[in-house]
Amino acid sequence: MGVILAAQRQILMLEGHTAWRAGQLKSVAEVMSNLSSVAGDAAMRNRIEAALAQALSEGQSGPLLAWLDANEQKFFTAARFGFFRESQ
Numbered sequence: 001m002g003v004i005l006a007a008q009r010q011i012l013m014l015e016g017h018t019a020w021r022a023g024q025l026k027s028v029a030e031v032m033s034n035l036s037s038v039a040g041d042a043a044m045r046n047r048i049e050a051a052l053a054q055a056l057s058e059g060q061s062g063p064l065l066a067w068l069d070a071n072e073q074k075f076f077t078a079a080r081f082g083f084f085r086e087s088q
Contacts, residue, residue, distance in 0.1 A: 005072055008032065012061040012068070025055050029066055039078035
């Protein structure tokens with residue numbers, strides 16, 4: 001799971017305002033939403049979507065990156081307690 005989150009972080013840290021930036025942001029948000037569902041935290045999905053909406057309106061990855069920084073540990077906690085075992 002650490003590899004998945006690291007890859008999402010790398011995508012968010014890509015520089016430049018490319019034509020496909022919105023797609024990158026949406027893809028990262030979808031991956032994080034899927035992980036939150038597997039972790040059993042459906043409410044987390046709403047917070048991810050709020051961060052995505054802000055990121056899209058600003059044209060910046062900052063809100064999603066800040067969300068990931070603040071919540072990354074929750075994914076590792078879920079993995080430690082076995083929430084991710086079925087999906088591995």
